[in-house]
Amino acid sequence: MAAHLKKRVYEEFTKVVQQQEEITTKKLRLTKPSKSAALHIDLCKATSPADALQYLLQFARKPVEAESVEGVVRILLEHYYKENDPSVRLKIASLLGLLSKTAGFSPDCIMDDAINILQNEKSHQVLAQLLDTLLAIGSKLPENQAIQLRLVDVACKHLTDTSHGVRNKCLQLLGNLGSLEKSVTKDAEGLTARDVQKIIGDYFSDQDPRVRTAAIKAMLQLHERGLKLHQTIYNQACKLLSDDYEQVRSAAVQLIWVVSQLYPESIVPIPSSNEEIRLVDDAFGKICHMVSDGSWVVRVQAAKLLGSMEQVSSHFLEQTLDKKLMSDLRRKRTAHERAKELYSSGEFSSGRKWGDDAPKEEIDTGAVNLIESGACGAFVHGLEDEMYEVRIAAVEALCMLAQSSPSFAEKCLDFLVDMFNDEIEEVRLQSIHTMRKISNNITLREDQLDTVLAVLEDSSRDIREALHELLCCTNVSTKEGIHLALVELLKNLAKYPTDRDSIWKCLKFLGSRHPTLVLPLVPELLSTHPFFDTAEPDMDDPAYIAVLVLIFNAAKTCPTMPALFSDHTFRHYAYLRDSLSHLVPALRLPGRKLVSSTVSSNIAPHEDPSQQFLQQSLDRVYSLQHLDPQGAQELLELTIRDLQRLGELQSELAGVADFSATYLQCQLLLIKALQEKLWNVAAPLYLKQSDLASAAAKQIMEETYKMEFMYSGVENKQVVIIHHMRLQAKALQLIVTARTTRGVDPLFGMCEKFLQEVDFFQRCFIADLSHLQDSFVDKLLDLMPRLMASKPAEVVKILQTMLRQSTFLHLPLPEQIHKASATIIEPAGESDNPLRFTSGLVVALDVDATLEHVQDPQSTVKVQVLYPDGQAQMIHPKPADFRNPGPGRHRLITQVYLSHTAWTEPCQVEVRLLLAYNSNARIPKFPWIEGGEVSPQVETSIEGTIPFSKPVKVYIMPKPARR
Amino acid sequence: MPEIRVTPLGAGQDVGRSCILVSIAGKNVMLDCGMHMGYNDDRRFPDFSYITQSGRLTDFLDCVIISHFHLDHCGALPYFSEMVGYDGPIYMTHPTQAICPILLEDYRKIAVDKKGEANFFTSQMIKDCMKKVVAVHLHQTVQVDDELEIKAYYAGHVLGAAMFQIKVGSESVVYTGDYNMTPDRHLGAAWIDKCRPNLLITESTYATTIRDSKRCRERDFLKKVHETVERGGKVLIPVFALGRAQELCILLETFWERMNLKVPIYFSTGLTEKANHYYKLFITWTNQKIRKTFVQRNMFEFKHIKAFDRAFADNPGPMVVFATPGMLHAGQSLQIFRKWAGNEKNMVIMPGYCVQGTVGHKILSGQRKLEMEGRQVLEVKMQVEYMSFSAHADAKGIMQLVGQAEPESVLLVHGEAKKMEFLRQKIEQEFRVSCYMPANGETVTLPTSPSIPVGISLGLLKREMAQGLLPEAKKPRLLHGTLIMKDSSFRLVSSEQALKELGLTEHQLRFTCRVHLQDTRKEQETALRVYSHLKNTLKDHCVQHLPDGSVTVESILIQAAAHSEDPGTKVLLVSWTYQDEELGSFLTALLKNGLPQAPS
Numbered sequence A: 001m002a003a004h005l006k007k008r009v010y011e012e013f014t015k016v017v018q019q020q021e022e023i024t025t026k027k028l029r030l031t032k033p034s035k036s037a038a039l040h041i042d043l044c045k046a047t048s049p050a051d052a053l054q055y056l057l058q059f060a061r062k063p064v065e066a067e068s069v070e071g072v073v074r075i076l077l078e079h080y081y082k083e084n085d086p087s088v089r090l091k092i093a094s095l096l097g098l099l100s101k102t103a104g105f106s107p108d109c110i111m112d113d114a115i116n117i118l119q120n121e122k123s124h125q126v127l128a129q130l131l132d133t134l135l136a137i138g139s140k141l142p143e144n145q146a147i148q149l150r151l152v153d154v155a156c157k158h159l160t161d162t163s164h165g166v167r168n169k170c171l172q173l174l175g176n177l178g179s180l181e182k183s184v185t186k187d188a189e190g191l192t193a194r195d196v197q198k199i200i201g202d203y204f205s206d207q208d209p210r211v212r213t214a215a216i217k218a219m220l221q222l223h224e225r226g227l228k229l230h231q232t233i234y235n236q237a238c239k240l241l242s243d244d245y246e247q248v249r250s251a252a253v254q255l256i257w258v259v260s261q262l263y264p265e266s267i268v269p270i271p272s273s274n275e276e277i278r279l280v281d282d283a284f285g286k287i288c289h290m291v292s293d294g295s296w297v298v299r300v301q302a303a304k305l306l307g308s309m310e311q312v313s314s315h316f317l318e319q320t321l322d323k324k325l326m327s328d329l330r331r332k333r334t335a336h337e338r339a340k341e342l343y344s345s346g347e348f349s350s351g352r353k354w355g356d357d358a359p360k361e362e363i364d365t366g367a368v369n370l371i372e373s374g375a376c377g378a379f380v381h382g383l384e385d386e387m388y389e390v391r392i393a394a395v396e397a398l399c400m401l402a403q404s405s406p407s408f409a410e411k412c413l414d415f416l417v418d419m420f421n422d423e424i425e426e427v428r429l430q431s432i433h434t435m436r437k438i439s440n441n442i443t444l445r446e447d448q449l450d451t452v453l454a455v456l457e458d459s460s461r462d463i464r465e466a467l468h469e470l471l472c473c474t475n476v477s478t479k480e481g482i483h484l485a486l487v488e489l490l491k492n493l494a495k496y497p498t499d500r501d502s503i504w505k506c507l508k509f510l511g512s513r514h515p516t517l518v519l520p521l522v523p524e525l526l527s528t529h530p531f532f533d534t535a536e537p538d539m540d541d542p543a544y545i546a547v548l549v550l551i552f553n554a555a556k557t558c559p560t561m562p563a564l565f566s567d568h569t570f571r572h573y574a575y576l577r578d579s580l581s582h583l584v585p586a587l588r589l590p591g592r593k594l595v596s597s598t599v600s601s602n603i604a605p606h607e608d609p610s611q612q613f614l615q616q617s618l619d620r621v622y623s624l625q626h627l628d629p630q631g632a633q634e635l636l637e638l639t640i641r642d643l644q645r646l647g648e649l650q651s652e653l654a655g656v657a658d659f660s661a662t663y664l665q666c667q668l669l670l671i672k673a674l675q676e677k678l679w680n681v682a683a684p685l686y687l688k689q690s691d692l693a694s695a696a697a698k699q700i701m702e703e704t705y706k707m708e709f710m711y712s713g714v715e716n717k718q719v720v721i722i723h724h725m726r727l728q729a730k731a732l733q734l735i736v737t738a739r740t741t742r743g744v745d746p747l748f749g750m751c752e753k754f755l756q757e758v759d760f761f762q763r764c765f766i767a768d769l770s771h772l773q774d775s776f777v778d779k780l781l782d783l784m785p786r787l788m789a790s791k792p793a794e795v796v797k798i799l800q801t802m803l804r805q806s807t808f809l810h811l812p813l814p815e816q817i818h819k820a821s822a823t824i825i826e827p828a829g830e831s832d833n834p835l836r837f838t839s840g841l842v843v844a845l846d847v848d849a850t851l852e853h854v855q856d857p858q859s860t861v862k863v864q865v866l867y868p869d870g871q872a873q874m875i876h877p878k879p880a881d882f883r884n885p886g887p888g889r890h891r892l893i894t895q896v897y898l899s900h901t902a903w904t905e906p907c908q909v910e911v912r913l914l915l916a917y918n919s920n921a922r923i924p925k926f927p928w929i930e931g932g933e934v935s936p937q938v939e940t941s942i943e944g945t946i947p948f949s950k951p952v953k954v955y956i957m958p959k960p961a962r963r
Numbered sequence B: 001m002p003e004i005r006v007t008p009l010g011a012g013q014d015v016g017r018s019c020i021l022v023s024i025a026g027k028n029v030m031l032d033c034g035m036h037m038g039y040n041d042d043r044r045f046p047d048f049s050y051i052t053q054s055g056r057l058t059d060f061l062d063c064v065i066i067s068h069f070h071l072d073h074c075g076a077l078p079y080f081s082e083m084v085g086y087d088g089p090i091y092m093t094h095p096t097q098a099i100c101p102i103l104l105e106d107y108r109k110i111a112v113d114k115k116g117e118a119n120f121f122t123s124q125m126i127k128d129c130m131k132k133v134v135a136v137h138l139h140q141t142v143q144v145d146d147e148l149e150i151k152a153y154y155a156g157h158v159l160g161a162a163m164f165q166i167k168v169g170s171e172s173v174v175y176t177g178d179y180n181m182t183p184d185r186h187l188g189a190a191w192i193d194k195c196r197p198n199l200l201i202t203e204s205t206y207a208t209t210i211r212d213s214k215r216c217r218e219r220d221f222l223k224k225v226h227e228t229v230e231r232g233g234k235v236l237i238p239v240f241a242l243g244r245a246q247e248l249c250i251l252l253e254t255f256w257e258r259m260n261l262k263v264p265i266y267f268s269t270g271l272t273e274k275a276n277h278y279y280k281l282f283i284t285w286t287n288q289k290i291r292k293t294f295v296q297r298n299m300f301e302f303k304h305i306k307a308f309d310r311a312f313a314d315n316p317g318p319m320v321v322f323a324t325p326g327m328l329h330a331g332q333s334l335q336i337f338r339k340w341a342g343n344e345k346n347m348v349i350m351p352g353y354c355v356q357g358t359v360g361h362k363i364l365s366g367q368r369k370l371e372m373e374g375r376q377v378l379e380v381k382m383q384v385e386y387m388s389f390s391a392h393a394d395a396k397g398i399m400q401l402v403g404q405a406e407p408e409s410v411l412l413v414h415g416e417a418k419k420m421e422f423l424r425q426k427i428e429q430e431f432r433v434s435c436y437m438p439a440n441g442e443t444v445t446l447p448t449s450p451s452i453p454v455g456i457s458l459g460l461l462k463r464e465m466a467q468g469l470l471p472e473a474k475k476p477r478l479l480h481g482t483l484i485m486k487d488s489s490f491r492l493v494s495s496e497q498a499l500k501e502l503g504l505t506e507h508q509l510r511f512t513c514r515v516h517l518q519d520t521r522k523e524q525e526t527a528l529r530v531y532s533h534l535k536n537t538l539k540d541h542c543v544q545h546l547p548d549g550s551v552t553v554e555s556i557l558i559q560a561a562a563h564s565e566d567p568g569t570k571v572l573l574v575s576w577t578y579q580d581e582e583l584g585s586f587l588t589a590l591l592k593n594g595l596p597q598a599p600s
Helices: A002-014 A020-030 A034-045 A049-061 A069-082 A086-100 A108-120 A124-140 A145-158 A164-177 A196-205 A209-224 A233-240 A246-262 A279-290 A296-306 A314-319 A335-344 A378-383 A388-404 A406-419 A425-437 A446-457 A461-472 A479-495 A497-513 A515-525 A542-555 A567-579 A595-603 A609-622 A629-649 A651-675 A691-709 A716-740 A745-764 A766-772 A776-782 A784-789 A792-805 B077-085 B094-114 B123-131 B214-231 B244-259 B271-281 B288-293 B310-314 B331-340 B359-364 B395-405 B417-431 B458-467 B495-502 B523-537 B578-592
Strands: A267-269 A276-278 A325-327 A330-332 A821-826 A835-838 A843-852 A861-866 A872-875 A882-886 A889-898 A907-918 A943-947 A952-959 B003-010 B019-024 B027-031 B063-065 B090-093 B133-136 B141-143 B148-154 B162-168 B171-175 B199-203 B234-238 B265-267 B305-307 B319-323 B347-350 B369-371 B377-379 B383-386 B409-413 B434-436 B444-447 B482-486 B489-493 B510-518 B543-545 B551-553 B556-562 B569-577
Touching: A034 A049, A034 A069, A049 A086, A069 A086, A069 A108, A086 A108, A086 A124, A108 A124, A108 A145, A124 A145, A124 A164, A145 A164, A164 A196, A164 A209, A196 A209, A196 A233, A209 A233, A209 A246, A233 A246, A233 A279, A246 A279, A246 A296, A267 A279, A276 A279, A279 A296, A279 A314, A296 A378, A296 A388, A314 A406, A378 A388, A378 A406, A388 A406, A388 A425, A406 A425, A406 A446, A406 B214, A425 A446, A425 A461, A446 A461, A446 A479, A446 B214, A461 A479, A461 A497, A461 A882, A479 A497, A479 A515, A479 A542, A497 A515, A497 A542, A497 A821, A515 A542, A542 A567, A609 A629, A609 A651, A629 A651, A651 A691, A651 A716, A651 A792, A691 A716, A691 A907, A691 A943, A716 A745, A716 A766, A716 A776, A716 A792, A745 A766, A745 A776, A745 A784, A745 A792, A766 A776, A776 A784, A776 A792, A784 A792, A821 A907, A835 A843, A843 A907, A861 A889, A861 A943, A872 A889, A889 A907, B003 B171, B003 B199, B019 B162, B019 B171, B027 B148, B027 B162, B063 B077, B063 B148, B077 B094, B077 B123, B090 B094, B090 B162, B094 B123, B094 B133, B094 B271, B123 B133, B199 B395, B214 B234, B214 B244, B214 B319, B214 B347, B234 B331, B244 B265, B244 B271, B244 B305, B244 B319, B265 B271, B310 B319, B310 B331, B319 B331, B347 B359, B359 B369, B359 B383, B395 B417, B409 B417, B417 B434, B482 B495, B489 B495, B510 B578, B523 B543, B523 B551, B523 B556, B523 B569, B523 B578, B556 B578, B569 B578
Parallel strands: A835 A952, B027 B063, B063 B090, B090 B133, B171 B199, B199 B409, B234 B319, B234 B347, B265 B305, B265 B319, B347 B383, B409 B434
Antiparallel strands: A267 A276, A325 A330, A821 A843, A843 A889, A861 A872, A861 A907, A882 A889, A907 A943, A907 A952, B003 B019, B003 B444, B019 B027, B141 B148, B148 B162, B162 B171, B369 B377, B482 B489, B510 B569, B543 B551, B551 B556, B556 B569
């Protein structure tokens, strides 16, 4: 509109000025920001379409502010009318679409123009682009019913266009904006809402496959927007399944799936018979048929969707695994059936004989149906597919279906087991995971177990570990099965000693799940003899430990088992219970009074005693301020010791205990530092002695960082206390420096910095200050104005008194707190053989570590290598090196490259894991901080690292290069 | 009537000596040119005299297509081209072209050197023959001449096996050769698009079999091998040099890799080594896994499989040996078998079918004491296992392929008559297409209705399109125009343009028809009644009452006149042009029914 007006106005300037008011409105528009003006000038300058296109392209690179969008749009529209070249018009149309997406701009004012230019446009490409623009406008204004109706109307008009692109866009528009509710705004401006579904449905039979696809997609879009699709679409969609084009078929499969989820229970007739079945079953059959489609894209799509069709009846579901075999027209049994039979006849699978699979009964030729329209064998085909994408999709679908149907789970077991031998590792891994997920529904037969266990020898660690996890939660049916599993696991252990922990863990669960099956095996496993004493096995043998772990865990629920143990077994039990307490449970052993077992049974109903103990000892400490310093120190020392021991004993309380102990340690250090005699002596005399105080300050700082960043589950209330402690440490540092350094200049800077920090503390934790009554910082803030004005020496003096007077803050315990920890499994650090390599070149060191309770390990965990010359090297592992085997647990498997100049003899380097922290992450950001109010010197972000694993020593020897 | 004629010279209701003649739209194509394993006389080659009686081969045949390198598909090629005489093009895929001469040479050696046959083709002939070969790529459309084109599709089965589409104009035939619809360890599955040929010629080796999943067989095989070597036993796997041998090698190689095994695997040298070389080269023809990983490592560069030396057989400790030939009837595999047969720890695995009379067949049928030459008796203590690894499509696979290609009719070859019969029934029943299974020498004639392309002027098309209401895909539409046939090209133009082009003047053709009406009123009134009646019935046409008393409907003129004899009857004169024939005849029929009784 505006452009029209403008044009007319320009013409009218030369004639008679009649419509003054129009000029004024136009002027208002022209005084929009310079951005539009610049564009206008550019476009006017452009001599050729190519030039104009260039200008537009340049313009499109820069963002436009919301206020100036309208002006720019006007300019563009004006140019659009004048432009003859379709490519420029196309670009303008696309720019309009982009601009109308600008946040804060309401595009309803340009809609009229857009529709207007749409009507006069001839070029199909530009038309399609304009429709796209309308789509952008329409989706920006989802509430405006009238506009939506109008746009739908426009789309319907252009549906008969000869170009597929235009039809595509129209359908897209309909899908995104069309609605079904006819009643709401029955005829805003005389536009009646149309039956969008019907219109879109008509284009299912368009001659262009792209339009057909767009129609189906539009229908799916309608569904996604929450409109209920009609059931009549189902038949139309079914016809599209035999389309010539894969994208149509793929979309049709989706549509059928959607309809089947909407109307699962309605009844549809089976063609060429009088029978009727549920719609979901029919759809399931059809999608199953698509699993053997010619295009793998469709196959993947179909296989994926099968998994989510849970309402399908079990009869159909089980058909998917059925494939009637025949040979020369005689019925043959599948290998699975034969294996089952062999098993049930009590005979071990003895290998196949010639003619073992000889076909048995004759088949009636009429009854064989070679391509069942139903679900027959869909998964059999899917799992055998050429493309691994299809196989993975099929395995996933199997998993989902099996989770919802135990009987199906039992049936699909054979097929899943077969997938363990797939040629692609990803597929193998996926099927192992799947099996684990459905493991509570299934019991493995012996022959199946055999196949599963064969995979234990796989050279891929991921596969083996996945399999261990699987075995952890598998049900085994016989004692032979358990024996087999144990033997195979021991074989695995012998072949890959690094799997030790994983195997032990696996056996722990295997034992506790099957106590009755383990019981008859015990004499054999322990190689005890009724008459003869046998040799005592080596206690350090991982294989022997593995056996014991299995037995002890089984014995936990099987009280008769310990009677079968020989003497040394009891001794070994005591040893293992102590050394591997996470693997070996507490047993009630006959003849041995296990104190814990008797006591625990009495106290069980009460509150956990250790929890109580923890609480009591902390309460005791928090009443501290009333005690004299000497007694306080002793009490603190005692409590810290108690807490540390408690943490070691009770793994579930370790986090809390350690956390509190660390805090108390800080407090203790502070008290000790303040108790120093040095404060009473004149400054120049105690230069040497001040070490203790400054060391204490340093250590407190370190501990507070640990408290803040090494524990998961720390809440804001704790953070305040930690920061408070740190502030105290800083004050201490300041005092010590003040007393040890001469001259005022360095002190001046330090003072200022400290005060800034106090300021920062106040800002960050202003909400929590009320909890800090009577504390150091509370008093400090009271005196703040005075401090700001006073000289450094005076500040120090005030601080010193305040530190002494400050009370001990109570640390509230968080609900869930866990200490981040890491153990390096490899390198083991026991080797005496140095790792030799030529100096100047690199050697790769495999590092394998487990991390517990580390949040976001990909960005925080680093590997540090410390060379004997003090040189340290930090390595950032790749994100892909981290695996996540369970909640809160991570595993780092990476390679560290070492290099050094030549040494004369081998020496040890230390490898350890570091936890990098960055205080920015935790402290909430306030807008004024970013505003630059706080000077940059203040440590708003503290970066550093905390070592959190025991260092491992690796013996290396860089040799000089030979000439 | 155009037709497609198919005559199998071999492989008609039989396995072996595949050779099928196809005549399509005047072009003659020979599909495969194989030999028969079962015969040693003239019957081993197809009977080319069937063609030569009408002249030279080159004159008759437009091209020869070889589907893959197995001898029952290409064994007669040198004989055919060099001894009978054919100089036209021979089409095959690149791997087939590479491997085919090796096998032919081997075949020749056995026939001439071992059996001492005379009058057999020579090495030179094989070379000359291969010079006539034109190699094709997958999915490449090759123009044999102006009209005949062929296109290759992937067939699985063996390296380089292909299905071929032969197309002349709109008529086409697809020949599958041998194919496999389930992928194996080194090859993918056969695939064809919805090409809707007039005829699909498919193999039907396993017409009556539905096979079990491949995984079980593979797993069993690996398990057995693994168990035996773990016990310290030796495993002998007799194989033929090409095809299955590579599959089993890949299978064992990956298993060894996965399980970290160190036991040596040996492969008998010679032919197989040469063949492996080609497998390394033609990676694009293998399955997804090998294609994806070959950048890191070519799977056919075996890490664990080494060349075999005769002396290795006596080495202590476990080992796995692949040895030729596959049926234990002669050569290296038999030698090794004799050495190892006595130890019960050892094992022999027969991966394929064995012909009666061979040692392989004997041991498979359970014979434990074998009589060797020289009256020796060999006691077989080693374990004997049978594993069927076959690379043909089973009945379900064949049906699947038919479903994919959607042919108008199907023809079965390369199978036994009895089994074919079953499959034929099934195909006819389930796809409702005709299915044939000719014997050798029998000709099947298939009438076709080829579509003839006609050019249409854009103006006419747009005009006619505009009249339609909604686009209806794949539905026939009525179109008015003039068909001009000139120099074997067809054009559809509007009638005006046709008149102009041909320099003809337009003739008006009018139909007139009299309709008698019982009406006593005056002509004017009758006309008025007719007018109102038509106005009511034909709502979307333009009905006019002209001042001269006549009524027009579009261009149709209706006049009422009194009957000359009977004044109670009025005669309606209806006149329309040829173009309005449809409306005109409708109107007459309407008027003949009489006018509705006017409310008088």
